Amino acid sequence: MSNVTFTIDGREVSGRAGQTILKAAEASGIYIPRLCAYKNLVPHGSCRVCSVRVNGRIQAACVQTISDGMVVENDSAEIREFRTAILDMLFVEGNHYCMFCEKSGLCELQALAYRFGITAPQYPFLNPDRPVDLSHPDVYLDHNRCILCGRCVRVSQELDHKNVFQFVDRGYRKRLQVNGEALAATRLAVTDEVTASCPTGALMRKRVGYAVPIGQRPFDAQPIGAGNLQTEDSP
């Protein structure tokens, strides 16, 4: 495989031809924030949190492949502002109540907001009316916390080979749907990879909440991307 050399924030980075910016950066120890990217999945490019400026244009680092001499801007003030705006939108579009959420301290959306130092979103809250599906004996689906990253859709298809989740409708009305009357009517099992794949508290195992004491949770002491993230293992 041929080597490709490019720069991220002025630092020279090399990777293999065909590798994405996100994975080449990670292999060189540079963290690019992301939400919809997940290990062993085909990149999706839906959340846009990994957006970087590539040769002057905004691109999603999880899908854009590297090329020789590419100039990537990752941690500039402009890109940080851009990502903060995306995170703010994700927060106001749903109903994210961290104070009682079982995912708090383990949540990647919350952890990214901590990393970007967000104290309050810059947009008005929409407070949408969203359902909670408690039908399954071992797993629940709280649409209030869903950010439509598509991880569950893809993990269920690509890794579990079950196709339990799908997106329906478009734009502002886009939402997650299960392939059945309710979660209990699907082939979802608690042992499926998908159960652990949700970055927020939308898809959660029942009866295991609040297991890690406050202060010892992954993102309590150090930000996401500071060595505590699941690493992208395949090229």
Add this chain to the structure above:
Amino acid sequence: MSTPSKPRVATTSLCGCFGCHMSILDIDERLFALADLVEFARSPINDYKEFDGRCAVGIIEGGCCNEENVHVLEDFRKHCNILVSMGECAINGGIPAMRNNLPLRECLEEAYLKSPGIWNPAGILPNDIEIPLLLHRVYPCHEVVKIDCFIPGCPPPADAIWDTVVALLTGKPVTLAYERLKYD
């Protein structure tokens, strides 16, 4: 008594649970330093109900769920140089905002007519003139007036409150350390 040269701080709890004010008390022995540093104006801490002058800093706990909350918040904005939203309810409405996607009438009927154990044969919903009218939804403070500074947390860690107040009173930029920026 305090000297008039001390900066004055006002606090209030709107649609909150007073947990954030408990967190203020959690600064422990630094309360003595705080008492040296500031003079409390209108606050539940000294039980003063009205403003009697301008304040350097106003600290708001809770969001706006009724018309009285809005009046108090506007009064704070009018009297305070710097207004601080303290805690999740002030910042995003918090637990009370969970009613925001339900019609107000449905919430009142659930609370006063339908809940188990309710004895209300006349089917009356509270509507006394003394009771502040509920807003159709709960608003975070920054959607009602201009807010200058936010301290997230439910409640915010005492250290986060202390760091913010000290920075504001000494004219330094407010930056919360990573481990003090929390939403829970």
